[in-house]
Amino acid sequence: MNACHHRERVPTGSWRRIGFGLVTVMALAGALPAHADWTLLNSGTSLDLYGVDAVGTTTAYVVGERGTILKTTDGGASWTKLRSGLRATLLRVQFLDASNGYVLGGGLHRTRDGGASWQTLALPASDGISGMHFVNTELGFLTSRGTVFKT
Numbered sequence: 001m002n003a004c005h006h007r008e009r010v011p012t013g014s015w016r017r018i019g020f021g022l023v024t025v026m027a028l029a030g031a032l033p034a035h036a037d038w039t040l041l042n043s044g045t046s047l048d049l050y051g052v053d054a055v056g057t058t059t060a061y062v063v064g065e066r067g068t069i070l071k072t073t074d075g076g077a078s079w080t081k082l083r084s085g086l087r088a089t090l091l092r093v094q095f096l097d098a099s100n101g102y103v104l105g106g107g108l109h110r111t112r113d114g115g116a117s118w119q120t121l122a123l124p125a126s127d128g129i130s131g132m133h134f135v136n137t138e139l140g141f142l143t144s145r146g147t148v149f150k151t
Contacts, residue, residue, distance in 0.1 A: 039076075041076040041077075042079075043062065043070055043079050044070070044078075044079050044081070045064070045068060045070065045079075045081070047064050047065040047066060047068050048064050048065045048089075049062045049063065049064035049065075049068065049070075050063060050064050050065075050089070050090065050091045050092075050105075051063045051064075051090065051091055051092045051093040051103075051104075052093065053093045053094050053095050053101075054095075055095045055097060055098055057075065058072070058073055058074055058075045059071070059072065059073050059098065060072050060076065061093050061095055061101065061115065062079075062093065063090035063091070063092070063093040063103050063105065064089065064090060065089050065090075066087060066089070067084045067085070067086030067087050067088060067089075067090060067105075067106075068081065068084075068090065069081070069082040069084045069086075069090065069093070069103065069115060070082070071114075071115055082115040082116070084103070084109070084115075084118050085118060086103075086105070086106060086109060086118065087106070088105045088106020088107070089105050089106070090103045090104065090105035090106070091104055091105045091130075092104040092105070092131065092132055094132065094133065094134055096134060096136060096137065098114055099111075099112055099113060099114050100112055100137050101114070101115060102132060102134055102140070103118070104129060104131075104132050107120050107121070107123060108120070108121045108123055108129065108132065108142070109121065112137075123142070124142065124144075124149045125142075125144045125145075125147070125149070128144040128145045129142050129143070129144045130143055130144060130145075131143035138151065139151055
């Protein structure tokens, strides 16, 4: 087989760990030079993680299965599990600043205290919300099956 076309198989679990490390480092770095070196970070969980957002260069949040919300304040060297009280799989996370953040999964949830507590918000549709983006605490957008909602 030509060396240019050889592909090595990697176990599925490895992709999860590699993908998480890549996404987190990308979020913390802010920009990717063409010759970026990636560092695999240890999140401390074996659960699947789906969303990541960073506030500055050292603080980031990741979300995933079983209501998992993890936070780092040291650029990913260590992670703390936040008590969300949520059990659904969380797919998206966005923090506007160190205090105000949103997670999407099993509903839309908001924190105003950096993730110490979470409030479930009313949704404009009963299911199918798949995307979110907040400009500030008063203006946000949601997507659902070809529809866009604005607060």
